Amino acid sequence: MSFNLLTLAMSHFVTVLAIVDPFATAPIFLAITPNNTNDERKKMALQAAIIACGVLLVFVFTGNWVFNFFGISVSAFRVAGGILLLSTALDTLRTNEGGKPQTPEEKRESVEKADVTITPLAIPLLAGPGAISTVALLGSNSKNIGELVIVGLAVIVACAVSWLILKNSSRLIKFIGQIGLKIVTRIMGLLLAGIGVQFILSGIREFWQNGGL
DSSP, rough: OHHHHHHHHHHHHHHHHHHHOHHHHHHHHHTOOOTTTHHHHHHHHHHHHHHHHHHHHHHHHHHHHHHHHHHOOHHHHHHHHHHHHHHHHHHHHHHSSTTTTOSSSHHHHHHHOOOOOIIIIIIIIIOHHHHHHHHHHHHHTOOHHHHHHHHHHHHHHHHEEEEEEEETTTHHHHHHHHHHHHHHHHHHHHHHHHHHHHHHHHHOOOOHTTOOO
């Protein structure tokens, strides 16, 4: 793999990992599985990561088709995705749980579910609107099949990392502590804010370069 492709792969991986943000999901995962054993949590973490990965991969490879079907330009979706990413980043920087379910009703509903693997763990905690719009944009911006494959691999690796973090969520929080978890979440929020602003600026620039409306 050339240096440029390696740089692109690392950039895509950081982007996807930042928006999936398993560090913010880890304490919620523990909160919504209070009656599950560690073995059950490990199984749920694996299933959720696989489901989230599958959903995101679908949007990686069908992004252009979705855009054409609904008559949405890539520049418009880039701006919309950037605004969504920026909103998610601001939630992450303002709260402890990065825009995840916050209200008592949402948390109670999550705990009372018989199986939280698909909802809310896989969708929308891991594969939320921000993550879906991000990978769709990355896929649609790919110039060739090689770059498209790189986006797909970035999604797979990011979901694998998410699985490892959720699988070891109890151990992770004990190791870095609540303060360490907050620091990591804030760093993810800052990265996400920068990515969101860049998406917005790129979308506006592309819009004007194409002659506007």
